Amino acid sequence: MTHESSPPRRGLAFALLLPLLLAAQPVATDSYLPALPEIARDLGSASSSLTVFILAFGIAQLLCGPLADRFGRRPVLLGGLACYAVAALGCALAGSVLLLAAGRAVQGFAMAAILVCARAAVRDLYPAHQGPQVMARGLTGLGMVALVSPLLGAWGVQALGWRWVLVGMAAYALVLLAMCWHSFAETHRPIAPGALNAAAPRGSAREVWANRPFRAWASLAACTYGGLFCFLLLSPMVYIGYLGMSPVMYGWIPAGGSVVYxxxxxxxxxxxxxxxxxxTVQIGAVLSLTGASIQALGCLLMPHSPLPLLAGHAVYVMGHGIHQPCGQAGAxxxxxxxxxxxxxxxxxxxxxxxxxxxxxxxLFVDAHYSAGAWPMVLPMVLAGLLLVAIxxxxxxxxxRG
Incomplete structure (x- = not known):
């Protein structure tokens, strides 16, 4: 057996790197959540920087995927990690909401390169039937990082200020860049210039969308994350603004969700x-809808209590942790x-x-929180219904087909 065809040593290194690469996302989002109210006080509206980050992350994946297929996973991954670190430092120095949003957009673009390469490498190294298991192990490690991210973010905001949270993101990316430079071997043979048309036909995107399993599993992953993102975006306003929690106390909420995850x-x-x-995903769908329903009942019967929101969120996250490995690998x-x-x-x-x-x-959140927690809860209910249907x-x- 040749060195090029022998995957165990590469597989072991990748198994260790995968959760850290996937965790670039909660490092960029979960640790940032406790900082949103302080950023809003210093610079203005803070939620726009998070939504711009997510939008850039989504759009950039359409470019990073073909780049990773054409040039290989390693150069795209290393470039993404370097840009992630530089963008985080730029955000730490931002003096306006516009500059902060611009830096977060670049960081979202860089994170797309990181996650696309990590997820594609799973398919490079493992057969399809092992993909969900491998992704589940990687997402377990992601959950461990996500567990401490909001706590560290809350501590950093309270002790040092929100800018140091972004410095911490840059440090994480630089350490991971050094690890990948040393340990991440190329998992995909780059397309030779002369073979470009044969290896990557112009209809490749059409071929992806023509695949029925892709459409179904991608929809599953999109629905579960759409509901969770409404929590990520609006929970600081609900728990800190509407219910009056401190940033440090709030930091335990996404951390607790990570334990469940x-x-x-x-x-x-x-x-x-x-x-x-x-x-498996049928069981997860029941959990997701049950969790969102608990929150909705809490909004009706106990609108000023965090308990039903917390309990429902835990049950929803239990379903989310089932859907994500299956959806991402199945697609x-x-x-x-x-x-x-x-x-x-x-x-x-x-x-x-x-x-x-x-x-x-x-759109339904105002300065007086007149809608209570409903803007956060109703999207999760809708996501639960769609997950059950899928x-x-x-x-x-x-x-059957």
Whole structure:
């Protein structure tokens, strides 16, 4: 066996790097959440910087996927990590909302390169039937980083100010850049210039969208993340602004969600081994809808209590931790030669759903919080309903077909 065809050493290194690469997203979002109220006081509206970040992340994936297929995963990944660090430092120095939003847009673009390469490398190194298990392990590690990110972010805001949270993001990216430079081997053979048309036909995007499993699994991932993003975007306003929590106390809420997320990715791996992917996501869909329904009942019966919001969020996140590994791996499982493009389109749809849901929900939040927690809760209810429809109606048809 040649060195080029021997994957164990590469696989082991990648298994260690995967959760850290995926965790670039919660580092950029979860640690940023406790800083939003202080940024709003210093610079003005803070939620726009988060939505611009998500929008840039979604759109940039459409470019990063083809680049990763054409030039290989390694150069695109290393470039993304370097830009992520530089953009975070630029945000730390921003003196206006406009500059902050511009820096976060660049950071979102860089994060697209990181996550597209990490997810595509899973398909490069592992067969389709192992993809959900590998993604679940990677997302377990992501959950561990997400557990401490909001706590560190809250501590940094209270002790040092919001700018140091962004410095911490830059430090994370630089450490990861050094690790990947040393340990991340190329997992995909770059397309030779003379073979460009044969290896990447012009209809490759059309081929991705023509794939029925891609459409179903990508929709699953988009729906679950769309609901969660409304929590990410609006929960600081609900818990800190509407319910009066301190930033440090609020930091424990996404941290607690991360604990639930970690346990749900472990549960996902066990369910996949026992009942298969479709039945697994059906269980997750019931959890997602149940969690959102608990929150809705809380808004009706206990509008000023955080308890039903917290309980419902925990149940929803349990479902989310089941859907994400299955959705992300399932979307690319049938498209090994177009893994970069399939990952990029799946990620774009996921971020587009999050952006549209978040922007719509934010329209109903005013300075007096007259709508209470409803702008955060109703999108999660809608996501739960859509997840049940996908899990019980759409995915079983794929299996019968």
């Amino acid at each position: 970690i346990s749900s990715t472990v549960l996902c791996r066990r369910l996949l081994a026992r009942v298969g992917p479709v039945r 690319v499982g049938d498209l090994p030669k177009l893994a970069g493009r399939a990952v990029s389109w799946s990620g774009f749809v996921m971020m587009l759903a999050a952006f549209c849901a978040g922007q719509t929900a934010a 899990a019980y109606r759409w995915l079983p048809r794929l299996r």
